[in-house]
Amino acid sequence: MAKIGVDVGGTFTDLILEIEPEKVFVHKVPSTPADQSIGVLKGILEICEIGGISPSDVSLIVHGTTVATNITIEHNGAEVGMLTTRGFRDIIHIGRHKRPHNFSIQFDVPWQSKPLVKRRNRIPITERLLPPDGRIETPLAEDEVRAAVEKFKENGVEAVTICFLFSFLNDSHEKRAKEIVLEGMPDAYVCTSSEVVDVIREYERFSTTAMNAYVGPRTSRYLRNLAKSLQEKGIQAELRVMQSNGGIATVETCSEKAVTILLSGPAGGVIGGRYFGEMAGQPNIITVDIGGTSADISTIPETGIKIKNPRDTYVGDYPVLVPMIDMITIGAGGGSIAHLDEAGMFRVGPRSAGADPGPACYAKGGTEPTVTDAQVVLGRLDIDRFLGGDLPIDFDLARKAIHDRIAQPLGMSLEDAALGIIKIINSNMALAIRSNSVARGIDPRNFALMPFGGAGPLHGTALAEAVFAREVIVPPAPGITAAIGLLVTDMKYEFTRSVLAVLNSATQDQLDAINKAADDLTAQAARQLEQDGVPAAAHQFTRIAECRYQGQGFELRAEMPAGALTMDNKQVVMNNFHEQHRMDYGYAFDDGNVEIMTLRIIATANVEALKWPRLEAANGTSIEPAYLYSRETIFDSGEKLETPRYDRLKLKSGHQVPGPAVVIQHNSTTLVPPGYVAKVDDYSNLIVSRT
Missing domain, CATH: 3.40.50 (Rossmann fold)
Structure with a gap:
């Protein structure tokens, strides 16, 4: 059974194909912003060819899309x-x-x-x-x-x-x-x-x-047209869509409730980050997904992926009461444009060159300097190795853009201007990481930082230094990690109903009303799963009471016990709420009145997860076969060093790559600065730490 995950980003569309357990192919194609389905279809056909299968052999396609997100951002x-x-x-x-x-x-x-x-x-x-x-x-x-x-x-x-x-x-x-x-x-x-x-x-x-009505017509048209286009190409696979809560759903459901996929694209990256973090034996992960347009940041403690508090679920400054993975997004990516503002201040982002025209070095008409152009000038991206050589880049155009727009106006050298671009964008991302961790009572020193996306591994060590993260974990296919996340998550639907009751003083009649509402929602959830072809034996339900201390403004989730809520077990819900409040805010009022505001039934059905292949052991062999060549590279300290390049696909489990080094693969490039070493684990993760 062949499965494909396809994630659309601002610059590239990422794909992964699993033909059978531990037989995996990855691929990238340029995104097509005018109609995302063009790039999606092109990528699917190409990755089928790479994997040596017919498109008709694909049984499942899981899609992460930014169609609904872009509508809210562009106000169209x-x-x-x-x-x-x-x-x-x-x-x-x-x-x-x-x-x-x-x-x-x-x-x-x-x-x-x-x-x-x-x-x-x-x-x-x-x-x-x-x-x-x-x-x-x-x-x-x-x-x-x-x-x-x-x-x-x-x-x-x-x-x-x-x-x-x-x-x-x-x-x-x-x-x-x-x-x-x-x-x-x-x-x-x-x-x-x-x-x-x-x-x-x-x-x-x-x-x-x-918001659902605002994004619904275009989103539903896009999803249904994509499904139709796939069928016209002989692809009869089931099409599923990633939702903001980290679960997947059918095209029909996401068309009717388009508001549930506003964060469809970034959600896959968080799921993929958790997946590889578990493989690396590190349950505490800070994911930093840096693409061409934005950086999506999420903190994942060992208790699991966090869902945003309802008071924080905003998209484009509009409140949207749907469950969303707890993450923040800033305008920081490979395509972020460096510029001087009206006061002459040196800034980077949030405006991006996107996929078209893209950075100046793409030679597609772009003239403004971007983060990618700075990486090229600093020698961290080799012009003949970008995307495995599939996308030639022009060093002279990158140099001219930075010189004309930044270096010359500020009286700086070209290299200092390029380093300035990198330092500013890293500072912006470090501030965002702290706001999602330190500002919420989480100590990054207990976490590994996982950079991915096409641009992520170039920034990983600098960001880890800035926030004092324990180490850096670069997943096996950084540029495809969000697409990988699409194939390691389950079907998930959530149904809610407001039921108000103060648990401390709740009467039996009030508990009966809560139980009836929970039963009604469970039946509704079961019908949805049945419509999607999930047999009753595979249904799983989690009951959540969204509670607050009486008089508070917003709620937190507290898991309910199995079976009916009774006078004997209502204390379990109250204790769960106290504990959640303590985790989120550092304190709890154990004697306070706990009020249920909303019941939430989460219906899930397991989907067989992608099995990532184990890497061949090095058994004491040298990394010399992975060596490509050496070139001058400028690091954040300003040092210009002759730096070896290594082919990541030729590294084996147990190999160690000492810095300075650049590790190259088709979908991303990893920078290992002086004083660091990158160790390869059993699943191809690069664990980068200080020597």
């Missing part, structure tokens, strides 16, 4: 209409009155300056439900819904979101309004808040549902 989503309860038309404009920058009088409020739904398309509807049971106070004015549909058609609306107050208690009005909208606009993309995120907090619920 659908024209959205919203139906909402009369009097609440401006909820998504008002928000929570949070100031992005407390002491600035010139800040931008994205949800107001770039609203997901224009005010003229937010139409109030007469209806009203009341808490705590969702009883109908004012029936739905169906004629107003029909009039709104006509208005939407006049305004060119292609997606409609329906968000009524207290619909998480009773969704009958939202369901009926959706039926009416589809009668008048059968081709529209329509979603309700109770379908997308059935939880309390009207602003976050409205914003999340609006």
